[in-house]
Amino acid sequence: MATPHIAAERGDFAPAVLMPGDPLRAKRIAETVLEDARQVNNVRGMLAYTGTVDGKPLSVMGSGMGQPSITIYATELFSQFDVERIIRVGTCGGLSPKVKVGDVVIGVGAHTESAMNVPRLPGVHFSAVASYNLVAAAAQRAGANAHVGTIISRDHFYLTPEGQNERLARYGVLGVEMEAAALYGVAAEFDKEALAVLTVSDNLLDSSEDMSSAERETLFEKALDAALAAAFC
Ligand code: HPA
Numbered sequence: 001m002a003t004p005h006i007a008a009e010r011g012d013f014a015p016a017v018l019m020p021g022d023p024l025r026a027k028r029i030a031e032t033v034l035e036d037a038r039q040v041n042n043v044r045g046m047l048a049y050t051g052t053v054d055g056k057p058l059s060v061m062g063s064g065m066g067q068p069s070i071t072i073y074a075t076e077l078f079s080q081f082d083v084e085r086i087i088r089v090g091t092c093g094g095l096s097p098k099v100k101v102g103d104v105v106i107g108v109g110a111h112t113e114s115a116m117n118v119p120r121l122p123g124v125h126f127s128a129v130a131s132y133n134l135v136a137a138a139a140q141r142a143g144a145n146a147h148v149g150t151i152i153s154r155d156h157f158y159l160t161p162e163g164q165n166e167r168l169a170r171y172g173v174l175g176v177e178m179e180a181a182a183l184y185g186v187a188a189e190f191d192k193e194a195l196a197v198l199t200v201s202d203n204l205l206d207s208s209e210d211m212s213s214a215e216r217e218t219l220f221e222k223a224l225d226a227a228l229a230a231a232f233c
Contacts, residue, residue: 001080003076003080004076005043005044005046005072005073005076006041006043006046006048006073006076006077006080006081007041007042007043008040008041008048008081010080010081010082011082012040012050012081013040013048013050013059013061013077013081013082013083014050014057014058014059014083015057015082015083015084015085016057016058016059016083016084016085016086016087016231016232017058017059017060017061017077017083017085017086017087018058018059018060018061018087018089018224018227018228018231019060019061019062019063019070019073019074019086019087019088019089019183020060020062020063020088020089020090021062021063021064021065021070021088021090021178021179022062023045023046023047023061023062023064024047024062025062026047026048026049026060026061026062027047027049029060029089029224030047030049030051030060033053033058033060033224033228034049034050034051034052034053034058034060035051035052035053036051036052037049037050037051038050038051040059041061046061046062046063046064046073047061047062048060048061048062049061053228053232056232058228058231058232059083061073061077063088063179063183065178065179066155066178066179067112067114067116067153067155067178067179067181067182068116068182069179070088070179070182070183070186071116071182071183071185071186074086074182074183074186074187074194075186075189075190078186078187078189078190078192079190083192084192084193085131085134085187085192085193085194085195085230085231086183086187086192086193086194086195087134087138087194087195087196087197087227087230087231088179088180088183088194088195088196088197088198089196089197089198089220089223089224089227090177090179090196090198090199091177091198091199091200091201091220092105092151092174092175092176092177092198092199092200092201093175093176093177093200093201093202093203093204094174094175094200094202094203094204094205095152095165095168095169095173095174095175095176095204095205096147096149096169096172096173096174096175097169097205097206098147098174099147099174099175099200099203100200100203101200101201101202101203102199102200102215102216102219103145103146103147103199103200103219104142104145104146104147104197104198104199104200104219104222104223104226105146105147105149105151105174105175105197105198105199105200106130106135106138106139106142106146106147106148106149106195106196106197106198106226107130107149107150107151107174107175107177107180107195107196107197107198108129108130108135108148108149108150109127109128109129109130109150109151109184110128110129110150110151110152110153110180110181110184110196111128111150111151111152111153111168111173111181112128112152112153112154112155112181112182113152113154113155113156114153114154114155114181114182116181116182116185117181117182117185120185120188120189126185126188128153128180128181128182128184128185129184130180130184130194130195130196131187131193131194131195133193133233134193134194134195134230134233135148135195135230136233137229137230137232137233138195138197138226138227138229138230139226140229141225141226141228141229141230142197142222142223142225142226142229145222145226146222146226147174149172149173149174150171150172150173150174151173151174151175151176151177151180151196151198152168152173152175152176152177152181153177153178153179153180153181153182154176154177154178155178157178165204165205166205169205175198175200176204177196177198179196180196183196195227195230197223197226197227197230198223199216199219199220199222199223201216
């Protein structure tokens with residue numbers, strides 16, 4: 001039974017879904033990690049694949065950019081396709097001086113200036129937190145390669161209030177991305193599991209740090225490996 005944004009049947013998705021923002025990255029992940037992958041969605045080009053890893057079922061699907069987009073796909077996957085856990089695999093801008101380009105960030109909790117979670121618990125500032133068992137599995141696999149802590153999910157990519165990045169860094173916020181807080185909210189709504197495992201793609205407080213796209217691709221593999229540990233824990 002299709003939903004407005006996913007033209008698939010119940011049973012077409014595995015209980016665990018890896019979710020990069022970019023649908024073409026979903027395709028590349030499917031080509032590199034899945035055996036017997038089949039495409040299960042292409043509505044609006046939001047490619048999704050289901051296959052197996054060492055005999056265990058796994059799906060990979062793009063989320064698009066931003067909190068409204070991931071909310072639509074996560075809501076439909078959790079409520080209509082029996083998905084139990086979604087692990088976002090993406091990039092973040094580094095904030096804390098502790099994180100370097102190429103490091104892995106495991107987002108235990110996500111601050112946000114977005115209103116996406118506001119209607120969930122009227123009168124309450126919703127705590128957007130990852131599922132502890134997924135955090136533990138990803139952190140154990142990534143070991144010393146990963147930073148485990150808070151992130152911020154912003155709606156704006158280009159507009160940042162003056163001094164906010166510095167202030168967030170002082171509060172120990174590791175990185176900036178655009179989806180996790182909403183994903184954690186949807187998981188809470190449906191009593192399901194969620195996590196964001198991110199690769200630091202650039203440093204917002206020190207733009208001298210940079211790396212080649214080839215280096216980025218290898219470093220993305222560390223995050224993918226940690227995400228797979230969470231998918232199958
Ligand atoms: N802002 C938001 N999302 C991001 C960034 C950023 O600077 N870098 C990578 N994803």
